[in-house]
Amino acid sequence: MLTVHQLTYRYPPASPGQPPLVVFENLSWAVEGRAAAAIVGASGVGKSTLLHVLGGLDAPAAGEVRIGSTSLWELSPTERARFRNRSIGFVFQFHHLLPEFTALENVALPMRMAGVRWDESCRRARRLLERVGLEQRQHHLPAELSGGESQRVALARALANAPPLLLADEPTGNLDERTAADVLGLLHELQRDQGLTLVLVTHDSRLAATCQQVWRLERGQLTPVVA
Template structure:
C-alpha cells in the first residue's frame, strides 16, 4: 500500500458565533497516498476552497488536525508552517499568480530562491520542469507573452519545482477553454505518475474530475466518495 502523505481527522470549520454559526466543514477525515490524484467537487460555496486552505495550513480549523508528511499543522509555529509548506507542498490556483516582471524560468525558480538555492542551480531546476510541462521553448518569456494555457503550465511547474509531497490545486482550469483544460488535467495525471507527487484538485467540472484516481464530494460540510 502506498505511503500516506496527507491526512486529516475530525476536521471542522465553523464561522460566526452563537445562532449565527455557519458550519463549512463538519468532522471531515481524509487520507491521500503518494502519487494519488483526488478531485473535490461540490456546489459553489460548499467549502471546497476552505478545505484546501486547511489542508495547506493557510487557515486554522475550529477542531481536528491535518498531517503533512507526518507533521501536524497545529504543532507548528507560523514560521515552521512556512518552511514546511516550501518543502512539502505546491499550490496552483485558478489565476496563475505569476510575477509579471519575471521570466518563466524565474517565476518557476522563485520557491527555490526563497529556499536559498543559488540562482544558477534554481534556474536549472526550473528549466527542467518547464521542459517537462512542454515549455522548454518559452523559458525567457514573461507572463504577458504566454497564452493562458502556457501561464497555467508555468504555474504547475512552479508548484512542482520543490519536488513536494502534495500539490493543492483550486479550480486550476477555471479560466481555460475546454481543450486547454483537458490538456492541463492530462498533465496533472502524467506528472502524478512520473514524479510520485499527490494532487488534491478542486473542480466544478465532473467530467474532468472523473479523470483523476478518486472523486470526493463536499456537501453540507461532509466529504464523501462521489461514486457512492
C-alpha cells in the same frame, strides 16, 4: 499520506451579532499513498476553503491536518512556511504568478527560498519549463503568456521543490476545453511520474473522473462518489 481529523472551519460573521459561517465541522478524511483524488461539489460548499486549510494557507478553528508525519497546524508559522515551501505544491484557478518576474524566475523563486543557489535554481527551473513544454517562453512575463501557458508555468512552479503533495484548485477552470485537457493530462502525467499525492478540486465531474478517487463535498462532509 494526507489525513484530516475532526477539522472545523468557520468564517467570522459578516456583522456583529450574526452567527459565524460554518463551512465544515468535524470533517475526517484521508488519501492513502500516491493517489490522485478529486473533490467535487456545488459552488460555495467549501472546496477552496478546504484546500486552503490543507495547504497551510487558512487556519482551521479545530482539528488536524497531517501530511506524512507532520501535523501542519501544530507547526509555528515559520516552520509551516518552510514546510509548505518544500512539501506542498499549490496550483490556483488563476495562476497567481508574480507579474514582475519572468516565467523562469517565477519557477526558480521557490527553490531559491529553499536555499538553492540562484544559478542552480534557474537551471532546474529551465528543466521544469521544458517538462511543461515552455522552454521557448522562459523569459516572458506572465502578461506575455496565454492563459494555458500561465497555468503550465504555475504547475512548474508548484513542482519546483518536488513536493510530495500537490493541491490544485480548479486549475483548468479558466481555460478552453482543449487547453484544459492538455493541462489536466500534464497534471496526471506529472503526478504519476513523480509519484505525488494529488488533490484536485473541480466542479466538473468529467475532469474528476480522471482521478483514481472522487469525493463529494456536501454539507461539510466528504463522501466517496462511486463511478
